Amino acid sequence: MSPQNSALWLPKPGAPFQVGPAPYTPPAASEVVVRVRAVAVNPIDGLPGFLYRLALPWLTFPAVVGSDVAGEVVETGAGVTGLRPGDRVLGHAFGVDKSRNRAAESAFQHYVVLMRHMVSPIPDSLTFAQAAVLPLALSTAATGMFQQDHLGLAMPGAEPADHADTVVVWGGSTSVGSNAIQLARNAGYQVVATASPHNFDHVRTLGAAHAVDRNSPSAVEEILERIGGGPLAGILAIGSGSLTKTVPLAARAPGGKRIASAQPELFTRITRRRARRHGVRVSSIWGGTLKDNEVGPAIYTGFLPSALATGAYRAAPDATVVGHGLAHIPHALRELKNGVSAKKLVVTL
CATH class of the missing domain: 3.90.180.10 (Medium-chain alcohol dehydrogenases, catalytic domain)
Structure with a gap:
């Protein structure tokens, strides 16, 4: 039965x-x-x-x-x-x-x-x-960070190689952002995350080296200062208004000028045209595509089981x-x- x-x-x-x-x-x-x-x-x-x-x-x-x-x-x-x-x-x-x-x-x-x-x-x-x-937040973050048509970063693992590059997570206290910070750290990258000040401790405990007030008028300048002279690996843009701030940030930062956007496709498409003029590539994330490529199994069957068991991932x-x-x-x-x-x-x- x-x-x-x-x-x-x-x-x-x-x-x-x-x-x-x-x-x-x-x-x-x-x-x-x-x-x-x-x-x-x-x-x-x-x-x-x-x-x-x-x-x-x-x-x-x-x-x-x-x-x-x-x-x-x-x-x-x-x-x-x-x-x-x-x-x-x-x-x-x-x-x-x-x-x-x-x-x-x-x-x-x-x-x-x-x-x-x-x-x-x-x-x-x-x-x-x-x-x-x-699941959905993890998949969305992993899609944007590791698929080659988005940021194409190195995959996370138990003993990742250290990278000098910095990943910026705009919207670090969101569900997607909370996963993006941890994935980036478990892949060996430094992380700068934006959040409201009352969530600074949250993003820091997940692995962000620096937290910046997403509503600060000087947020872009503060992030550039935190990155310093090291290269930018890419930006994950999450939440309303994130693309408005991240395009000029990517245009000015040394290194990779790629933004993976978790904004609706319509908003991303409009921004994409403007971003091209600044040499910035903007891609739109659909959190289900990783099931059809190597990223899905690498995260769910290769990385996550042991990372959860050891406490390396929350x-x-x-x-x-x-x-x-x-x-x-x-x-x-x-x-x-x-x-x-x-x-x-x-x-x-």
Whole structure:
């Protein structure tokens, strides 16, 4: 007998979410099924109807959405190695991605199908709620930093080579920024991060050598001073207004003049034209592309398991659990719209 599954369904763009039965889908080759114990919410999960059509025009309705998963493996498909039923894991669910586009692979349900190479075991010391904060933010940061079409930095590892280059993370206290700082440090780079002053300690504890007030009128000058004469490896631009500040920063800094933008593609495209005049290359990150190249497995199966186990990598930012059960996810999405700082909202299942 297959387990009984339930999901949080989105009947159509803009409609209210509805909890209802969902089929249990067994894993195909190189897939695993995970019993979901915690999910985190992201802005893309709760878009207004017209923005769903703009951001995810391919999505088939009724849909199940959600990307951030932590739970227990219940079944593995052919060819899966390194995981077995009962293992505690986190994973990036790709049900809303254009190349997958099926409800069975989205996070907001009790049993989800995940791609094996986008799943990482987690240590017993890490709760499911805290583990759930990682996947989408980790994937977005890793895509921007390590894919060759973005910053193309050296990959992280247990004993990375030290680089003289500096990575600037504009928006260091965000979920993506919290992961970008740690990835850069575990790859051997120095990090300068922007944040609000009350989050300076947060970005420093993650590995940033320097923290700069993102709202300071002299932020660009302060970052250039912190970089000094060393080369710039690249900039990750996260959050509203980040491109306005990072283009002149990249134009003036010694070294690499590349910006990987986590801003919506429309904003990035407009800035890209202006940036070219200053010799700056701006690329737009889609946090799902790493599943189709070497970066995804290098992070999720090569780097993350041991880094979490040894404490070299933290699940950050902190999780704030706002409810239990699928019916509480819409509440979490409403709270997310009100804004959060240096934390991520989680629902346990």
